[in-house]
Amino acid sequence: MAKKPTSRKSLDEALEGEQQRQTERAAARASGTDRVFRFRLKQGDGAEVVILDESLDDGIHFHEHNLKGPDGYYNVYEVCPKEEYDCPLCSQFKESGFVLYLSVLHLDAYQDNQTKEWRNGRALLGIKYGQLPTFKKVLGAAKKEHGTLRGVVLNLERPMGKATQSPTIGEPVEFEDINKRFDFIEDLEDEYGHDEIVGQDGKTVVKQADLDITAYDYEELFPHAYDLDACIESIRERYKTGAPAGSDAETSSWTDEGDDTPRRSRRRSRREDDAGDDIDTSPPRNRRRGRKSSEKAADEQEESRPRRRGRKSNSDEGGEEQEGWAK
Helix, strand or coil, X not given: CCCCCHHHCCHHHHHHHHHHHHHHHHHXXXXXXXXXXXXXXXXXXXXXXXXXXXXXXXXXXXXXXXXXXXXXCCCEEEEECCCCCCCHXXXXXXXXXXXXXXXXXXXXXXXXXCCCCEEEXXXXXXXXXXXXXXXXXXXXXXXXXXCCXXXXXXXXXXXXXXXXXXXXXXXXXXXXXXXXXXXXXXXXHHHHCCCCEECCCCCCEEECCCHHHCCCCHHHHCHHHCEHHHHHHHHXXXXXXXXXXXXXXXXXXXXXXXXXXXXXXXXXXXHHCCCCCCCCCCCCCCCCCCCCCHHHHHHHCCCCCCCCCCCCCCCCCXXXXXXXXXX
């Protein structure tokens, strides 16, 4: 049934709908899901990220399409259901690729326009199939040593060269002062935790406490990775595609209500797997410490953008993708 436009609703109906939208937007802002950034580097750049998940199993992995948006950039991301169905986007565009997403805290992610201070930002680290062996090796060693991935710090650098040989997230390289490709923060809450931020009314939560160091709710960010029926219906509706000729989808309904043959559930749980940030403009808790020696820290103050800062010392392929939303 077609919905009534706002102009045809009573004022009370329209106000109720608008209040609901405002409430949902405020909740998304407070939980940091209104704007979710995918971590990426320019060629020749480097950055440090802190893993927020406990293990690789706590991340999420699936096949994903990266499509060109109306602005001409490849910043449209779609979950691909090809493991269960004939994906219409695979035939309309190129085939999707396998990706593992982890939540990270990107250190010195951006510079505050007013204070000129470098601030951190939460982001999604998308590790593509070709890079997984390297990341599994490094993160496996880190977990073996520390018992968890949460608090593990990676030093990522993106090499120069052809796009196919220069993955957008870079690759783990050694920290020069410890001769390892990972470091570790013992007390993540003490280092980068923050208090709850409320609005001017003193009640509305603008940002949840310790949000920057909280792993994303992947089911909220990627609902179609958990509900393939909804995924297919959404793709068909938005891309105006039909079922491929001769496919199971063409000859049966998506729900298969009349079929008694047992089928694998099309809604998956995160735990059966084994393998997109609201920028923070609030001051930290004044607990920030540097992992570098005082001599190195002094040298870094002369640089326009310090490569590494604010950590306590404890010891692919991919084209020119743009930052995208995990929606």
